[in-house]
Amino acid sequence: MVGGFNTNIRYCGRTFHVQTEDKGELNPQIVTLLYEGGAIISVSKRSYEDVLSRKDLESVVRTLMEDQHRSVVQNLKSGALDEAVGVSSSTGTEGAARSEASSAPEFGEGIISDVPLAKVIRAHLAGR
Numbered sequence: 358m359v360g361g362f363n364t365n366i367r368y369c370g371r372t373f374h375v376q377t378e379d380k381g382e383l384n385p386q387i388v389t390l391l392y393e394g395g396a397i398i399s400v401s402k403r404s405y406e407d408v409l410s411r412k413d414l415e416s417v418v419r420t421l422m423e424d425q426h427r428s429v430v431q432n433l434k435s436g437a438l439d440e441a442v443g444v445s446s447s448t449g450t451e452g453a454a455r456s457e458a459s460s461a462p463e464f465g466e467g468i469i470s471d472v473p474l475a476k477v478i479r480a481h482l483a484g485r
Contacts, residue, residue: 359419362426368433369444373398375433377426379418385409387422389429391438399441401429 361378374392385406391399403425408417432438439445 359415359422362422364426364430366430366433368442373433373442375426375429377422379422382409387418387425389425391429391433391441393442399429399438401425
């Protein structure tokens with residue numbers, strides 16, 4: 358049995374969690390769950406019964422898991438899962454652009470600047 362993969366993704370101002378796991382040789386399935394706030398939004402499953410006899414089974418299963426996990430992450434980022442996650446695709450832009458445009462400001466946004474520290478200190482000392 359191969360260990361799982363977990364990824365948190367910010368998309369359209371919301372945080373999603375993608376989890377991929379191997380159910381083991383007795384139940385040869387790879388399951389990827391897409392969560393938001395602990396609720397399962399989407400499930401992707403793939404059987405690997407067809408490769409159980411491979412000598413390099415662990416390596417093959419790991420590759421299948423990585424591919425499935427990556428696919429779900431890319432589908433979320435591209436907007437392919439907008440309907441499943443309840444995001445309107447009426448903006449007519451790519452998923453990644455919607456993600457940037459509608460996400461809440463990140464911590465520190467607008468605070469960090471290109472102004473040199475010496476200039477900031479002089480302005481502070483001058484009372485500006």
